[in-house]
Amino acid sequence: MIKRTRILSLALSLIFLLVLAGCGQSSTELEDKEASEQDEANQGETVNEVDYSSITWDSPDISWKQDTSPVTFTAYIDYGWWQIDTWGVCQVTQEITKRTGVSMDIVKGTDRTYLQVLLASGELPELVYTDYLVQRFWEPKVSYPWNELIEEYAPEYMHLIDPIEIVNNTAQDGNFYTLKSHYANNQDWKDERVVPSPGSSSFHIREDIMNEIGNPDIETIDDLLDVYEQVRQKYPDMLMYVKRPGSWDSFALWYGCEKNLYVDSDTVSHYISNPGWFEYFKLANNMYRKGYFTKEIFAYAGDQYNQVVSSGNVFSVTGNAPTSDQFNEIFEGGNTDAKLTPLLNPLKVNGEMKYVQLNMGTGWSSTFITKNNKNPDRAIRYIEFLNSPEGQKLTNFGIEGEHFTLNKEGLLSRPDGFEKLTINDTGIGLWCWRSSGMYEGISISSDSRKDMIETLKAIKPYVVRNPALSFSKPAADTDELTIMVQIDELFSTREIEIITASSEAEAIEKYNQMMEDAKAIGLEQLNNYMTEKYAISKVRYETLLD
Amino acid sequence: MLKKTAFMKSFKKQFELQVFAIIGIIFLIIFSYIPMAGIIIAFKDYKLTSGLLGMFTSEWVGLKYFREFVNDINFTMVVRNTIAMSMLKLVFTFPIPILFAIALNEVGNQKVKRVVQTVSYLPHFISWVVVYGMIFSFFNQQNGLINQLLVKMGLISDSLLFLAEAEYFLPLVILSDIWKGMGWWAIIFLAAISSVDPCLYEAAIVDGAGRIRRIWNITLPSIKGTIIIVLILSLGNLLGGGLGGSNFDQAYLIGNKANFRASEILQTYTLRMGLAQGRFAYAAAIGLLQSVISVILIYSSNFFARKITGEGL
Numbered sequence: 001m002i003k004r005t006r007i008l009s010l011a012l013s014l015i016f017l018l019v020l021a022g023c024g025q026s027s028t029e030l031e032d033k034e035a036s037e038q039d040e041a042n043q044g045e046t047v048n049e050v051d052y053s054s055i056t057w058d059s060p061d062i063s064w065k066q067d068t069s070p071v072t073f074t075a076y077i078d079y080g081w082w083q084i085d086t087w088g089v090c091q092v093t094q095e096i097t098k099r100t101g102v103s104m105d106i107v108k109g110t111d112r113t114y115l116q117v118l119l120a121s122g123e124l125p126e127l128v129y130t131d132y133l134v135q136r137f138w139e140p141k142v143s144y145p146w147n148e149l150i151e152e153y154a155p156e157y158m159h160l161i162d163p164i165e166i167v168n169n170t171a172q173d174g175n176f177y178t179l180k181s182h183y184a185n186n187q188d189w190k191d192e193r194v195v196p197s198p199g200s201s202s203f204h205i206r207e208d209i210m211n212e213i214g215n216p217d218i219e220t221i222d223d224l225l226d227v228y229e230q231v232r233q234k235y236p237d238m239l240m241y242v243k244r245p246g247s248w249d250s251f252a253l254w255y256g257c258e259k260n261l262y263v264d265s266d267t268v269s270h271y272i273s274n275p276g277w278f279e280y281f282k283l284a285n286n287m288y289r290k291g292y293f294t295k296e297i298f299a300y301a302g303d304q305y306n307q308v309v310s311s312g313n314v315f316s317v318t319g320n321a322p323t324s325d326q327f328n329e330i331f332e333g334g335n336t337d338a339k340l341t342p343l344l345n346p347l348k349v350n351g352e353m354k355y356v357q358l359n360m361g362t363g364w365s366s367t368f369i370t371k372n373n374k375n376p377d378r379a380i381r382y383i384e385f386l387n388s389p390e391g392q393k394l395t396n397f398g399i400e401g402e403h404f405t406l407n408k409e410g411l412l413s414r415p416d417g418f419e420k421l422t423i424n425d426t427g428i429g430l431w432c433w434r435s436s437g438m439y440e441g442i443s444i445s446s447d448s449r450k451d452m453i454e455t456l457k458a459i460k461p462y463v464v465r466n467p468a469l470s471f472s473k474p475a476a477d478t479d480e481l482t483i484m485v486q487i488d489e490l491f492s493t494r495e496i497e498i499i500t501a502s503s504e505a506e507a508i509e510k511y512n513q514m515m516e517d518a519k520a521i522g523l524e525q526l527n528n529y530m531t532e533k534y535a536i537s538k539v540r541y542e543t544l545l546d
Numbered sequence: 547m548l549k550k551t552a553f554m555k556s557f558k559k560q561f562e563l564q565v566f567a568i569i570g571i572i573f574l575i576i577f578s579y580i581p582m583a584g585i586i587i588a589f590k591d592y593k594l595t596s597g598l599l600g601m602f603t604s605e606w607v608g609l610k611y612f613r614e615f616v617n618d619i620n621f622t623m624v625v626r627n628t629i630a631m632s633m634l635k636l637v638f639t640f641p642i643p644i645l646f647a648i649a650l651n652e653v654g655n656q657k658v659k660r661v662v663q664t665v666s667y668l669p670h671f672i673s674w675v676v677v678y679g680m681i682f683s684f685f686n687q688q689n690g691l692i693n694q695l696l697v698k699m700g701l702i703s704d705s706l707l708f709l710a711e712a713e714y715f716l717p718l719v720i721l722s723d724i725w726k727g728m729g730w731w732a733i734i735f736l737a738a739i740s741s742v743d744p745c746l747y748e749a750a751i752v753d754g755a756g757r758i759r760r761i762w763n764i765t766l767p768s769i770k771g772t773i774i775i776v777l778i779l780s781l782g783n784l785l786g787g788g789l790g791g792s793n794f795d796q797a798y799l800i801g802n803k804a805n806f807r808a809s810e811i812l813q814t815y816t817l818r819m820g821l822a823q824g825r826f827a828y829a830a831a832i833g834l835l836q837s838v839i840s841v842i843l844i845y846s847s848n849f850f851a852r853k854i855t856g857e858g859l
Contacts, residue, residue, distance in 0.1 A: 116824035295710040298804040
């Protein structure tokens with residue numbers, strides 16, 4: 001008995017020690033990594049001088065085609081909503097592996113803190129896909145500069161990249177550590193198939209109820225408020241308005257207020273400085289006091305918002321572009337007698353059109369090849385594949401012939417039965433980490449969700465593109481970034497207090513207090529910083545475009 | 547030499563037990579003491595990209611982050627909310643498991659007792675995320691069950707904003723914490739009650755003591771030691787949420803932008819303004835402040851417990 005207990009104790013100790021050992025990175029692993037880095041350096045020296053300018057995406061000599069042996073990368077996807085977190089379960093990832101040899105062990109982030117912890121501990125996976133505080137990765141200690149990898153392992157790729165895209169992503173040290181995805185250059189933007197992001201805020205109203213009250217014209221905010229009154233007469237218990245968490249309030253957008261940078265000629269400021277908020281808050285407060293919405297709408301998370309809108313007891317919604325299609329499907333499935341439709345025209349304020357959508361137009365998400373990557377040569381060539389028309393078609397549209405064919409209009413024709421496939425089956429639209437806005441636009445414009453497409457097309461004329469602004473935002477680990485975060489936080493809590501104030505006088509008082517507090521936090525310092533940065537990057541872009 | 551041999555003999559005799567103790571000590575050293583070295587980043591200009599070594603190589607900035615936090619416009623609100631939430635939870639949730647355990651002990655029917663005990667501790671295993679889903683279904687203004695019930699009963703004319711008004715946040719927090727933790731923590735007190743010598747009760751019955759008298763004069767004094775130890779441990783984790791340590795989960799889930807005046811606490815603020823921004827030094831400074839308050843609380847409560855009752859840790 002004693003012997004058995006002793007063995008058990010020793011076994012437990014052993015397990016404990018093994019667990020501890022597992023917490024650290026073994027020295028052998030580190031040695032392997034160093035050896036592999038040395039190999040890569042040696043390999044780089046053997047690259048020959050060739051004229052790459054004649055190589056096109058279709059060339060058989062293109063680098064990504066040179067080695068398609070199996071290779072697996074560890075990858076971190078910093079998006080909690082990402083639908084697939086296992087490589088090889090969907091058709092697109094299977095096809096990528098077939099064509100390039102690349103597969104991935106994926107870790108999907110559940111919150112924004114996790115990647116920061118990985119960064120601090122030096123435990124970053126080989127590839128990181130994120131749009132959050134990306135400048136922390138613009139460091140030679142953290143990530144490989146793409147320009148260096150391209151020069152060594154895929155020299156022709158440099159000639160295939162849009163030079164403006166490089167400017168959009170160049171760090172202060174002159175390197176570029178990523179090229180953001182979904183970038184559309186000016187020429188692409190002019191193509192009618194290229195539309196703003198489906199995540200754009202948009203306004204949707206109940207078509208069935210509008211029909212009941214005779215479809216009155218809605219051109220201005222006052223028209224809409226008149227409609228609210230008519231609907232309330234008919235449906236006294238109905239909630240007139242709900243805003244999707246995370247979306248920018250349509251009413252604020254109609255007042256020219258975005259939660260983006262505020263640009264007034266050459267001055268760039270935090271959005272709180274936009275004087276339009278004052279009038280918007282007075283309107284929103286008035287709407288709240290009239291009972292068009294309740295304070296509880298600010299307490300909703302995504303699930304609760306879905307639950308409330310799906311109940312059919314909501315007349316109008318600020319959501320994103322697919323909102324009408326999404327809820328109409330739910331209404332149909334649940335036999336709820338309701339139908340949403342997007343309000344395509346932005347509403348005027350006092351006869352004036354103030355609506356604007358500022359777009360920095362430099363792209364969305366960044367892929368980083370971290371210093372922990374054991375095969376940076378394959379990683380940059382994989383990026384090259386994703387950037388190629390072949391890669392973009394595969395990741396954005398699916399497998400040609402099986403999932404799509406391109407029709408005369410340059411849009412996608414989907415085969416019969418395609419609508420039965422889910423994103424988990426196909427993986428279409430997920431793995432386009434080097435997609436351009438053009439390919440994304442074709443994919444969106446070919447979507448069966450017609451309301452979404454109409455909404456995005458209606459937003460497009462109001463989009464103002466200004467890439468120089470993307471360099472105005474404070475960099476990571478600066479005092480100005482701290483100020484910006486604190487003012488964002490101040491605004492997000494105080495706006496609710498202003499809107500839900502018991503009188504207009506109280507709302508104004510709370511607004512003034514918010515502005516005082518923003519000044520105390522350092523609004524002026526932040527605005528000066530951004531204006532200075534903007535002046536520099538504006539000159540840079542102007543020179544380039546000349 | 548003789549002493550050493552005796553020590554080895556005694557160690558060999560207790561070998562199996564010592565192995566467990568040593569594992570525990572190693573665990574504590576590795577996961578609790580060594581990480582304490584990281585506290586220094588609260589006083590340094592630490593940047594994430596400098597990695598683990600950066601904790602030691604980055605520049606000293608003294609009390610910069612402490613000053614930043616204390617001068618933050620939300621400082622008073624966040625500290626006040628943390629203390630209010632913690633104190634109220636201690637006052638309301640700490641005695642409930644004791645009362646519940648005593649009541650359960652008085653139930654004569656063993657089957658009923660077992661069923662009640664099982665049903666009462668099951669909520670402990672439900673995650674706070676699920677609990678919040680239930681809270682939303684019960685308390686939301688649009689179609690929440692409680693609001694509908696109160697309106698139907700004529701107690702209120704309009705639905706109440708349980709989830710959005712700051713004034714309802716603390717009652718929701720306390721009630722949900724009681725519901726979730728009462729049965730689980732009662733197990734400790736039931737165990738303490740079961741170790742009371744039955745002869746004491748028999749003697750009290752012979753002396754004519756009623757049920758309340760027996761509880762007051764036998765049960766409560768007998769479990770006094772357990773109550774004090776659990777109380778001291780709860781006070782040690784007071785700012786974390788006492789017994790269940792649930793302050794963060796509750797504030798994060800039940801709290802929102804609409805009720806932030808009551809729901810923003812140190813832990814959620816640290817997460818949003820520190821960790822999520824990768825400002826680990828700032829987060830460490832707030833965490834250190836919180837730990838200092840907790841250490842003061844645990845030592846002072848232990849001191850007073852010894853003074854008043856003669857028992858403590």
